[in-house]
Amino acid sequence: MSITFIDSVMGSGKSTYAIKYINQHKYTTKIIVASPILDEVDRYAHNCGIQQPLDIPSKASNLRRLLQRGESVSISHALLLNIDEGMLGEIKAQGYELILDEVIADAINVHYTNKDTLETMVRAGLVNVDPDTQKITWLEAEDYEDHMDVRDACREGEVYAVDNQYIVSHLNTSIFEAFSKVQIMTYMAPYSMLAKLFMVKSVPFNIATLDQGRVVFQTPMYSGKQFASLIHLDNTPRRQLNFKLSVSGQGKLSKTKRNRLSSYTNGFFTRYGKGVRRSERIWTTYRAYAEALVPTGTRPQFDMNNFVQHSAKGTNQYSNASVAAYLVDKHPHPAVEKYLVKHRVPFARGTKSVPGDQGLWALSEMIQWIWRTRIRNKESIRLYVPSKRMKKLLEGWLQ
Incomplete structure (x- = not known):
């Protein structure tokens, strides 16, 4: 079993590489390709001429039959995580390979x-x-119908107590260990929670990158300098905020500060959204506080209709968006930090001048969200990032 992260910036041809690899090997190698969203599941199935499970009677039972027949298949991340022991045995016996388009979301949960x-x-x-x-x-x-999230996590993965206070779960790495070969398409792989989980469980992996469509085993370059001319950051001084926009920080915002953030965001969209359809403007924050930020006036420039979850990955649904607001200051949950440190997995907080693992994880999450916009088509965007920390991380990457 070998696991390799194909670590390359968005738009560098990772999906093209995966499609080419499947088409070159599908007659001699049994392959499962797993994607975060159904549109991508359809795209791989269509472009590679491979099966995808039908939901009659269920996708899981249909997948089982396809595996027993030795078919190459395109599935979702969700279905991959629902593969049972019987199917894992079939995968191992038949020597299947896995291509994972993007890392699994929430590899570690609190x-x-x-x-x-x-x-x-x-x-x-x-x-x-x-x-x-x-x-x-x-x-x-x-x-049992109480604490069902912990019950299900114990059944589907592994669950641990941290400091006798937190309950942390993670997916079962045996899913990956059943495959003869695993290739994971992502960007900034070492800072992903999936890579950190592999370190916790002592699952070996390699990191490679793409060079003109070929996999090369060398250290990737984590620079967005080539996109500096396409991302126009809002630098209006009064719209740069001193208060915290982390999940805990937003929960403690006073009504006055929340209204300021709402007003500044509305002002940003008013200035740069003229002549831009609502569908071409997107914004995000933590879902629990999103509705409270929507302006109450008669013509708000942003609302829940153009809200995009801050963890969105893989989707092309918003690829026409030209104006975006990222109202988030991402930090890992303290329980995740404690869990990783306890297992001697590097996850440094960094300093003001050096971002450390936690800063680079936050940067990678932000870049993924920005890539939902039309920048994926190499078209310019206007972007508002009110958090000074997140703005500094992005500026460092662009420089």
Whole structure:
């Protein structure tokens, strides 16, 4: 088994490489290609002439039959994560390869952050916490209807207690270990949560990049200098904010500060959105605080109709967007940081001048979101990033 991250900037031909690879090998090699969204599942199936599971009676049962027949298939990330032990055995026995278009979202998850919750679950006999490994095992019935997220996480992956307070889960890496070869198409791979998870579980991997459509095993260049002329950042001084736009920071914003952020965002869209259709303007923040930011006036320049989730990846749905606002300051959850540090996996916070792993993870997440716009078509965009930290990270990448 070998795992290789094909680490190359968006628009550099990773999907083209994957399609070419499948078409060159599909008659001699059994391949599963997994994509984050259904449009991409369709695209791989069409361009590579391979099967995709039907939902009659279910996609899982249909996939099982296709694997038993040794067919190459195009599936979603969600279906990949639902592959059971029987299908994993079939994959291993038949020597399937996996091409993963983009890293799996939420490779590491945080469920509860209240110490009392974990202690209550232990006392109630719902879970057991191993004193040495801190691994959590579900003890209640499979149909128990309280704390279902932890129940399902225990069933589908691995769950651990962190500092006797947090409950952290991650996907089961045996999914990847069943394949004879794994290629993962992404950008800034070392800072992804999937790469960090592989480090936690001591799953070896390599990092390569693309050079004129060929895979080369060399250190990728993490520079966006070639896009500097296409991304026009809003530099209006009064729209650069000093208050925190992290998920916890936004939860603590006063009404006055929230209204300022809303007003400045509306002003940005008013200035640069003239003659631009609403569908060509997109914005994001943390979903829990999005509606509170929508202006209450009669003609708001942004609302929930052009809101795009900050974790969006893979989709081309917004590729005509020319004006965008990124109202997020991304930080990993403290429980994830503690979990990685406990397993001696590097995840430094960095300094004001050096971003560290956490800053580069945040940058990679922001770049992925920006790539939902028309910049993917090599067309220029206007971008508002009110967080000074995130703006500095992006400017450093562009320079």
